[in-house]
Amino acid sequence: MKLWKTILAAAALALATGASAFAARTDLVIGIPLEPPHLDPTAGAAAAIDEVLYANVFEGLTRIGQNGEVLPDLAESWTISDDGKVYVFKLHTGVKFHDGTDFNADDVKFSLDRARADNSVNAQKGLFAAIDKVEVVDSATVKVTLKNPQGSFLYNMGWGDAVIVAPETAGTNKEKPIGTGPFKFQSWAKGSSITLVKSDNYWGTPVSLDKAEFRIVPDAAAAVPALLSGDVQAFPFFDPDSVAQAQGDPRFKVVIGATEGETILAINNKKPPFDKLQVRQAISFALDRKAIIDGASAGLGVPIGSHMSPANKDYVDLTGLYPHNVDKAKELLKEAGLENGFKATLKLPPPSYARLGGEIIASQLRDVGIDLEIIPVEWAQWLDQVFTKKDYDLTIVSHTEPNDIDIYSRKDYYFNYDNPAFDKIIAELNLTSDEAKRKTLLGEAQKILADDAVVGFLYELPKVGVWDAKLQGLWENAPIQANDLTKVKWTD
Incomplete structure (x- = not known):
């Protein structure tokens, strides 16, 4: 009897070991051609900033989806006055920044007022020019009054330049970004890579990846061997001249889409x-x-x-x-x-x-x-x-x-x-x-x-993406400058 139990235990251990061996990966190395000058989307024009941080670390009242549509984000809903000038945003509750502090309407008011201030360093300050005033109704409600109706206002609030930041950490986001997104910043090896890890206290749907490293590969010629060796598993923006080396290889997907470039x-x-x-x-x-x-x-x-x-x-x-x-x-x-x-x-x-x-x-x-x-x-x-x-x-x-x-x-x-x-x-x-x-x-x-x-x-500019065939959830098109990892996962 003891021998039979031992055999069963060994079989169970072997099955468990085998299952873990075939479990889907939860880490990803993404190749990007340019290193961001810093990590604050609200203080720089470089697309490389958003390509790392948009939707991953930082979130806005709204967000832009992969087809260019406006989606709710930190604002779960909103109402618009008949004259098109007053927007009342109802915010998600229970949201926390990555440093553990609470997100609320005060942060929204701070972020929008900061972006449109006379001394603002926001590269897209014009996005906020129509705003007349921002008022906190309660901790989960913000009222934004415009000087005049603006057909693109909800879209504008989905730009990377309009993400919500906290007054306590806004001044240090260039080196240590603190947002509300599903990933949090872990490290930046200058000239080499930026690493994000899964946020354990994320308010929304958890992401599948535990870790994402954005590897800086400025030399297009170096991208191909990095991909072929498996050192880098995805290049969402691949050099068009190098595509032929990946096409026809069953290990990779080659996806050619459109950009706003x-x-x-x-x-x-x-x-x-x-x-x-x-x-x-x-x-x-x-x-x-x-x-x-x-x-x-x-x-x-x-x-x-x-x-x-x-x-x-x-x-x-x-x-x-x-x-x-x-x-x-x-x-x-x-x-x-x-x-x-x-x-x-x-x-x-x-x-x-x-x-x-x-x-x-x-x-x-x-x-x-x-x-x-x-x-x-x-x-x-x-x-x-x-x-x-x-x-x-x-x-x-x-x-x-x-x-x-x-x-x-x-x-x-x-x-x-x-x-x-x-x-x-x-x-x-x-x-x-x-x-x-x-x-x-x-x-x-x-x-x-x-x-x-x-x-x-x-x-x-075409969006030429090449990535491991077992990856899914990366964007085909680029309606905005982003590498949104919120839906990315490995398949078996």
């Missing part, structure tokens, strides 16, 4: 000779989008003629306004008094779309007499020199923020563009909630930007 040749509109319309139009005619797309995005980018994603329902196709035409470009330069051409600089940030695209564009502009000196810069330099100080002639960048055509109306923005007619349309758009009217206004705005050749509109 308008890839542009940005132009300093107030710096001579770019302050002349003919010069900017000449540049647009000199650009061969197909060659740029083939060379910089493996042919996967979608051409654009203004600042809106072709996936957007309000997109207007203006790509035919500036067909590739070298003779027309030279003619316009002659009209501008520059028939002998001129020299300029092209500052290129690290992404391959910029570095590869820059070489191609420099060659194309050389054909019409514009001689570009290529200056590679790191992201910190780009943010300082180009984005902040406007110290540049031309640059290439993908604007991955959603529905951001209004950036061309900002007087301190790095394009240095100023058109009262455009500004008037954006002002009217901000007051309009009627979808048909908004569509008309957005069409007019796109046309003005194209006519003014404010920048060289190139293509919509």
Whole structure:
């Protein structure tokens, strides 16, 4: 009898051991190309910040879903007044920040007032410009009164720049982010990786992953061996030129989706000779989008003629306004008094779309007499020199923020563009909630930007994701700049 019991016990142990051996993994290493400058989404423009922290560590009143829809988040529901100016948000209760302190309406008021303050360092301060006042009704209710109706207000509150932070920790979020999300910050090995771990006191549906490491892999050539070796299991934003090495391999999924990344040749509109319309139009005619797309995005980018994603329902196709035409470009330069051409600089940030695209564009502009000196810069330099100080002639960048055509109306923005007619349309758009009217206004705005050749509109950045075939829950598309891990899990 004792022998039989011993055999049964051994069999049970073997079964248990076998079951644990085949249990689904709960850790994940994600490759990202760029290291964030810091970890506070409310104090920086770099997309890399949100790509690590959005929905994972920090949450807002609302959130943007993978199809671009507005979803409840820390606000479980809301009501809107008949005049469209008063929003009353009912907040989830029992929510705690990762340091154990309670989340309540005071934190919402603090966050929104901080974002719209005169001394705000929020990179998207315009998102909050319509707010007149924020009032705490009770610990679970916030009343937000707008100066005027704003059709995009709930969407705006879902941006990474609008996440809710606590007054006690807001000042240290750049190095030690404290949010309310399903993951909490564990460590940041500068230049190497950022690690998040599952939050044990999360108020919502628990995540499946216990640990997620965001591995910084700036070299596209290094991404392939990292993936093939299993050292990194997912690259949500993979180099398009390297996709062929993963396609056809049953170990991986290759998923090609859409982004909100308008890839542009940005132009300093107030710096001579770019302050002349003919010069900017000449540049647009000199650009061969197909060659740029083939060379910089493996042919996967979608051409654009203004600042809106072709996936957007309000997109207007203006790509035919500036067909590739070298003779027309030279003619316009002659009209501008520059028939002998001129020299300029092209500052290129690290992404391959910029570095590869820059070489191609420099060659194309050389054909019409514009001689570009290529200056590679790191992201910190780009943010300082180009984005902040406007110290540049031309640059290439993908604007991955959603529905951001209004950036061309900002007087301190790095394009240095100023058109009262455009500004008037954006002002009217901000007051309009009627979808048909908004569509008309957005069409007019796109046309003005194209006519003014404010920048060289190139293509919509494709989202090329490659990850382990046993992973599920990663986003196919990128309606916002995020790597949302809330639904990610391993399958057996």
